[in-house]
Amino acid sequence: MRFVDEYRDAGKARVLAADIAARCEPGRRYTFMEVCGGHTHTIYKHGLEDHLPEQVALVHGPGCPVCVIPMGRVDDAMHIAAQPDVIMTSFGDMMRVPGGKGSFLDAKAAGADIRMVYSPLDALKIAKLNPGRRVVFMAIGFETTAPSTAMTVLRAAAEGVENFSVFCNHVLIIPAIKAILDSPDLRLDGFIGPGHVSAVIGCRPYEFIAREYGKPLVVAGFEPLDVLQSVHMLLGQLGEGRAEVGNQYGRVVPWEGNRTAMEVIGKVMRLRPYFEWRGLGFIAQSALSVADEYAAFDAERVFDLPGLRVADPKACQCGEVLKGVLKPWECKVFGTACTPETPIGTCMVSSEGACAAYYTFGRFSRERVREATRA
């Protein structure tokens, strides 16, 4: 068992698809939001919608860390990267995200030392190898990634690495889901919950969604059968008039999450009173900063940052796309002014962004393709 291929089986998918169709009440439409960009990627990459009946629509949510970074924070990061003694390190996803003054790739071309890393630990290694330079890790991501950043800070502190800091942009999923639930624009029947965030925070934090908003949520894995089965489970709850938190991804997600990971976050990071999300605006207690005890590793305190707020481009409708109000192709600039080559909005940048996924994988007429691929 590799825990990958087993969950891509077309035969099982067909059986599940038949049962999903059977669980749909005639004439009723169902709209589910997959909160996490990883799910959006899975859905498009494997052509999952081919297995769903027309009655079931999936809308894409805000769970794409690169997509929600506001322009001002990108500009702050570029300001740090422009210091002559700085090596900026970043995940590859972040390299093309536009701020008010271009992206990391532009800054790199202009002479900044910006390096792609696979892990924050790689950034720490670069710091140890370059004692004369200040090395900054551009920390982005939800609760999935925050523990890794926190562990890296603890390691830097333990080893006395003084030229390392993190520019902390970690955000939290629950306030974002709450913002979506409180948004008047959208009517959802349920949520496909983020699997890897839940591996850290567990399933309990979602209980308010069922209790206070009466919506079911099923935590799902990232293989296509996982997502399909979570749709099946959501329909099962709705059919029986239930609204609960379900866990399809039990192989990875314990109900209580990862206690060690939560403790590490709690030790190294603090809740910000508020944080700006691209397209969603300011959301209270929705992000993390580095705790005072580790101030020496906090790029926001090590460097003097402009901290300016930059308004999103007017034409960009990423906010509506992130809230699931608009499908990517319903945005005014989708595919014309905004393409993967020249992205205006962040949803077109990350491979997990709804617009990029739709543009790259799904940009075709299903009817025509069904005709063309008929064996």
Add this chain to the structure above:
Amino acid sequence: MSSEPAVEGRAVGRAEGVERAVAESRAGVAPGGSSSGGREQQVLDRIARVRRRRAVVREERITLAHGAGGKATQTLIEAVFLEAFRNPVLAALEDGATLSLDCARAAFTTDSFVVSPLFFPGGDIGDLAVNGTVNDLAMCGARPAFLSAGFILEEGFPVADLRRIAASMAAAAGAAGVSIVAGDTKVVERGKADGCYVTTSGVGLLERQVSLSAAGARSGDAVIVSGPMGEHGAAIMLARGDFGIEAPIVSDTAPLHGLVAALLDALPGGVRSLRDATRGGVATVLNEVATASQVAVVVEEEALPVRAEVTGVCELLGIDPLYVACEGRFVAVVDGEHADRAVQVLRGQPGGAGAVRIGTVRDDPPGLVLLRTVFGGTRIVDLLVGDPLPRIC
């Protein structure tokens, strides 16, 4: 390399070097010194003899003098490149090579190589530079015959590394049956280049009546790849060491002209298009075909050949093997009726054992590459905006 090394491997101090030069020049003189032309003539004869001796590069590292066009350049060319590539056309050291072509039509191409690192599991920039141009000629249906090689060297580049690169170029040229008949060397200041860049141009003979074009695909044609995808790109990625991943992956760099010749001979008139899948991988070639021919290319994900280790690397890094470069694989579009025969012929050739049909050409929707996923869905396979990896060839 077959000939003896002409470069001294160890450091030579100034005084030691002078003494040796004196000793060596004396050794060339006949015992007794009974020469007719007097003492001055003896010295002149000695100089002439020393200058006729085989060129020797004594430096361990490339200096700006090696690119200045004078004696040091000449020595470098003779001691390193001529030694490695030796053939009558190159040995004439004219400004250009005069070639005898036995047929009226020829293919001509050029390609530059800036791969980092220069040496990697399965190859180096040298065989990459030869195979790359050989393969571009083969994709035109030509028999590769002559190559030129231009080198841009960074001041301080180890001469031993240059010799190693020249040796693998010579070996690759031998394997591909081509001669390197012209060349050039430039040296740039330290810090202005990354060690060594190589540009190769090539001429190939079009001995068959073939018309190969990415615009030649039509509905019903079959799409074939000549072997597993992505091994070169994955090998380079690991060799750079940025990601701390270990795996037994070697580059697939190889000449493809033999495979192509067998395919063209077996399917006269049945091969529409040949492209080697280098940067951008198989996905990029498929998009070129779909766009140029205004057809749909429908690919079966289940049929895509990828070795487990390459899949592993791609999963860890979140990239798709369809976009990872190969340096010894090509995509062929052939008449659908002869698809089985084409695969069979390729599998019987060295380097073609992994050949497999991956898809079919359809009329609609034109310009798109569609993938039928293992999961039973459909998606498109688009062009990537940028390569996920810098400088892989």
Add this chain to the structure above:
Amino acid sequence: MCLGIPGELVADAPEHPDLAVVEVGGVRRRINVGLLADEELRIGDWVLVHVGFALSKISQEEARAVLGYLEGLGRDYDDELDALRASDIT
């Protein structure tokens, strides 16, 4: 970004107690297992790897349960089809 890959623990890494070697499809990488300090990991266990860290120990029982459920669904589906084929109401 939230990319997580299942990998098998194949060796300890001698240089640091928080490190271990995982294998994904024949490919090896050192990862940090410090976030699974409570799990008593053993060689042969599978973990979910995210940005160089093991985030979760994969439960084989849970994995089998899901696949088993889907297989059961498949059997019901086949039975249904068989029943449909066998039934003759003419």
